[in-house]
Amino acid sequence: MQLSKQLNLNKRQSTLLACIVLSIIVCAVVLTGFLYDEDRIASNLEVRNAAPSFDHFFGTDWLGRDMFSRTIMGLSLSIGVGLVGAIGSASISIILGVIAATMGKVADSIVTWLIDLFLSVPHLVSLILIAFAFGGGFKGIVFGIALTHWPSLARVIRSEVMQVRSLDFVQVSRKMGKSRWWIAKEHIMPHIVPQIIVGILLLFPHAILHEAAVTFLGLGLSPHEPAIGIILSESMRYLSVGMWWLAFFPGICLLIIVRMFDKIGDNLRMLIDPHHAHR
Amino acid sequence: MRWRFTRNLGIFLFWKAIKMASLLVAISFLSFLLVKQSPIDPIQAYVGADMLNVSPEQRERIEEYWGLNEPIMEQFWSWGSAILSGDLGTSMIYRLPVSEVIGERFINSIALMSTAWVLSGIIGFSMGVLAAMKKDTWIDRIIKWYCYTLASTPTFWMGLLLLIVFAVWLNWFPVGMGVPAGVLAEDVNIMDRIKHLILPALTLSIIGVANIALHTRQKLIEVLSSDYVVFARARGEKGFTLFWRHGLRNIALPAITLQFAAFSELFGGAVLAEQVFSYPGLGQATVEAGLRGDVPLLLGLVLFSAIFVFVGNLIADIIYRVVDPRTRKEQSYAAK
Numbered sequence: 059m060q061l062s063k064q065l066n067l068n069k070r071q072s073t074l075l076a077c078i079v080l081s082i083i084v085c086a087v088v089l090t091g092f093l094y095d096e097d098r099i100a101s102n103l104e105v106r107n108a109a110p111s112f113d114h115f116f117g118t119d120w121l122g123r124d125m126f127s128r129t130i131m132g133l134s135l136s137i138g139v140g141l142v143g144a145i146g147s148a149s150i151s152i153i154l155g156v157i158a159a160t161m162g163k164v165a166d167s168i169v170t171w172l173i174d175l176f177l178s179v180p181h182l183v184s185l186i187l188i189a190f191a192f193g194g195g196f197k198g199i200v201f202g203i204a205l206t207h208w209p210s211l212a213r214v215i216r217s218e219v220m221q222v223r224s225l226d227f228v229q230v231s232r233k234m235g236k237s238r239w240w241i242a243k244e245h246i247m248p249h250i251v252p253q254i255i256v257g258i259l260l261l262f263p264h265a266i267l268h269e270a271a272v273t274f275l276g277l278g279l280s281p282h283e284p285a286i287g288i289i290l291s292e293s294m295r296y297l298s299v300g301m302w303w304l305a306f307f308p309g310i311c312l313l314i315i316v317r318m319f320d321k322i323g324d325n326l327r328m329l330i331d332p333h334h335a336h337r
Numbered sequence: 338m339r340w341r342f343t344r345n346l347g348i349f350l351f352w353k354a355i356k357m358a359s360l361l362v363a364i365s366f367l368s369f370l371l372v373k374q375s376p377i378d379p380i381q382a383y384v385g386a387d388m389l390n391v392s393p394e395q396r397e398r399i400e401e402y403w404g405l406n407e408p409i410m411e412q413f414w415s416w417g418s419a420i421l422s423g424d425l426g427t428s429m430i431y432r433l434p435v436s437e438v439i440g441e442r443f444i445n446s447i448a449l450m451s452t453a454w455v456l457s458g459i460i461g462f463s464m465g466v467l468a469a470m471k472k473d474t475w476i477d478r479i480i481k482w483y484c485y486t487l488a489s490t491p492t493f494w495m496g497l498l499l500l501i502v503f504a505v506w507l508n509w510f511p512v513g514m515g516v517p518a519g520v521l522a523e524d525v526n527i528m529d530r531i532k533h534l535i536l537p538a539l540t541l542s543i544i545g546v547a548n549i550a551l552h553t554r555q556k557l558i559e560v561l562s563s564d565y566v567v568f569a570r571a572r573g574e575k576g577f578t579l580f581w582r583h584g585l586r587n588i589a590l591p592a593i594t595l596q597f598a599a600f601s602e603l604f605g606g607a608v609l610a611e612q613v614f615s616y617p618g619l620g621q622a623t624v625e626a627g628l629r630g631d632v633p634l635l636l637g638l639v640l641f642s643a644i645f646v647f648v649g650n651l652i653a654d655i656i657y658r659v660v661d662p663r664t665r666k667e668q669s670y671a672a673k
Contacts, residue, residue: 171359175367178360182605183642186627190635191371267491274493275612275624290494294613302501309494316489 073325080318087315088134116307125289129308132286133315135279139196140266143203147265148258151208155215159223169216173209181206185268189277199278203265211257215250222249252330259323263316270312286312346658353654357647361640365420368639369413372632420640426633430625435637438622443641446618448530450607452538457545458596464546465553465592470580472558480550487547492606496540496613503536537610544606545599552595556588594656600649604642 116125158169176184185202192198222228228245236244272278273287281288286308293304419426425435468480503509557580560566566583574582608620615621619638626635 174356175360175363177601178646179364179639179643180601180604180608180646182608183623183639186608186623187368187371187635187639190627190630191375193376263489267489270491271493271609274491274609275627277624277627290497294497297497297501297505302505305494305497305501309491309497313486313490313494316491317486320485320489 070329073322073329076318076322076325080322083318084137084315087130088137090130090134092134116303125303125307128284128289129286129311131284132289132308133311135283135285136266136269136287136312137315139199139203139269139279139285140262143200143207143265143269144258144261146200146204147207147261148211148254150204151210151212151215151257152254154208155212156219158212158216159219166216169212173212176206176209181268182271185272186275186277189272194277195280199269199272202272203268206268207261207264211254211261214253214257218250218253219246222246252326256323256327256330259319259326263319263323266312266316266319346655349654349658353651357651360647361643364643365417365636365640366413368636369416370409372636373409373412375630416636425637428626428634428637429631430629430634435633438634439619439637439641442617442619442622445616446607446611446620449534449538449541449611449616449618450603452534453541453545453607454596454603456538456542458549458592460542461546461549462553462589462592464550466557466580466584466588468550468554469557469561470576472561477554480554484547484550487544490544491609492540492544493609493613495544496537496610499536499540499543500613533614533616537607537614537616540610540613541603541606545603548599548602549592549595553588553592556591557584560584560587590656590660594653597649597653597656601646604645 116129118124154169154172158166179187184206185199188202188205189198192201222245228241231241231245269278270285270287270290273285274291275287276291278287279285281292289308290305293301293308296304416426423436425439427433428435428438431438464480464484468477471477561584566579569579569583604620607618608623610616611618611620612624619641622634623638623642625631626638
């Protein structure tokens with residue numbers, strides 16, 4: 059905020075700047091996460107339980123593994139899972155939202171009922187249930203996230219499509235004999251695509267947080283993966299002897315990534331909303 | 338007018354009940370299918386480490402006894418009719434009827450959740466009011482920044498931080514468990530319980546304030562920019578008096594209903610907080626049931642949490658209808 063004031067940027071420019079910074083960070087994290095091989099987190103018993111220092115920024119754990127490397131790998135894994143989950147969830151909400159808005163009253167009430175159904179059980183409980191049904195692991199968590207996060211975006215898309223459909227120019231082009239497909243492609247898509255992109259961006263932080271939470275509870279990714287949730291749940295055993303860095307740094311990295319995505323998603327939403335765009 | 342209002346409320350409740358019933362049936366059916374789909378073997382989960390001593394014949398007999406060989410629809414039917422008669426089955430890990438386990442855990446959880454609920458409600462509301470009254474000052478900016486950051490903080494990580502600071506460094510509170518270790522259940526006094534409750538409740542309330550504070554801030558800003566407040570300001574009212582006379586009543590109702598509608602997040606947060614502090618509540622039972630394959634308990638908890646969330650939403654709806662005079666007037670036109 060302070061920086062953007064000094065450079066005299068408006069919301070559009072500062073959002074762009076934030077996007078660039080975020081994408082550089084995310085790319086760096088994901089790339090290094092994939093490029094790091096297991097050697098980087100091999101156990102090194104000589105430097106067990108070391109507090110953060112210049113050699114090991116985030117300290118080391120009880121096996122002498124470098125926490126910085128583990129955190130980076132965990133983050134790249136979390137981002138991957140979150141991305142897949144968010145995209146899956148967004149696809150469900152696009153399909154259902156469009157169906158509800160275009161296929162008449164019965165379809166609409168069915169979709170509304172489905173939305174109520176998926177909102178009626180707390181997210182975490184349904185995630186646990188779905189993870190249990192798939193026996194844990196990557197598949198369970200991705201399905202869980204995709205199946206639990208769609209209702210809010212589906213609602214937005216539904217109302218947006220309904221609103222666009224009732225606008226004058228759409229009515230006119232229907233009267234002019236344009237096909238349904240043409241109307242969908244030329245009139246409706248340009249309106250809802252930005253909404254969808256922002257929707258995915260705003261779903262994404264939730265997806266990462268829930269992935270970390272379910273993994274933390276022990277129902278998500280397997281303990282051999284270097285996921286953030288695993289790191290944090292393992293660290294619990296060592297907190298009482300004062301090894302605070304095991305939990306602190308991975309968590310704050312996760313928080314920063316999630317916070318930035320949230321911020322950018324929010325800014326973009328304000329920008330595409332005509333009431334706020336002028337600021 | 339009065340009788341019509343009561344009748345409308347009755348119709349409203351009737352529709353809500355029907356909707357609830359349809360949702361519950363669908364939830365139980367879906368979760369039953371999901372659970373049956375699981376690769377985790379229920380017999381293995383039940384027997385546990387003694388599985389090596391169970392011969393294939395015995396195994397078959399257990400399968401037959403539990404009806405695991407029948408088609409899924411029939412299994413669902415017998416399970417569903419048992420539930421309708423009030424029998425949720427027996428929990429495999431606690432070897433107690435599921436309803437008993439849930440009841441006992443619920444008492445623990447309700448202590449935790451209601452403390453957190455009240456605390457986060459009051460603190461969040463006051464933060465929102467403060468931010469809106471001091472709009473665009475540094476107080477407002479700090480509160481906003483704090484709330485947005487909290488909204489992206491993992492609940493369990495917040496719990497871990499509190500654990501590090503208060504239980505490990507400062508040694509003020511015990512590290513975990515609902516009661517001190519090695520003490521008989523009868524000897525646990527109320528102080529011990531409260532001591533073990535504070536940290537998880539604090540975690541939940543710290544996370545919970547974000548939503549309500551931001552919402553209250555938004556609403557109060559709207560109210561403060563309305564004509565009658567502008568006029569009141571012109572008359573010379575300001576500060577707390579202004580808020581007390583014109584703001585409070587307008588924003589209290591949305592805040593209260595929002596708090597009731599947030600039961601779902603509260604439950605989810607409680608699952609994580611209970612796990613971090615090993616607090617023996619519903620959330621911990623859910624995790625245990627999922628990890629150790631306790632199907633009856635898991636299904637029972639899913640249904641219970643759905644009812645819990647529904648009750649919250651229902652109370653929110655009813656408060657809106659009963660208290661807010663505007664919705665009361667509108668609904669006489671559009672009774673549904």
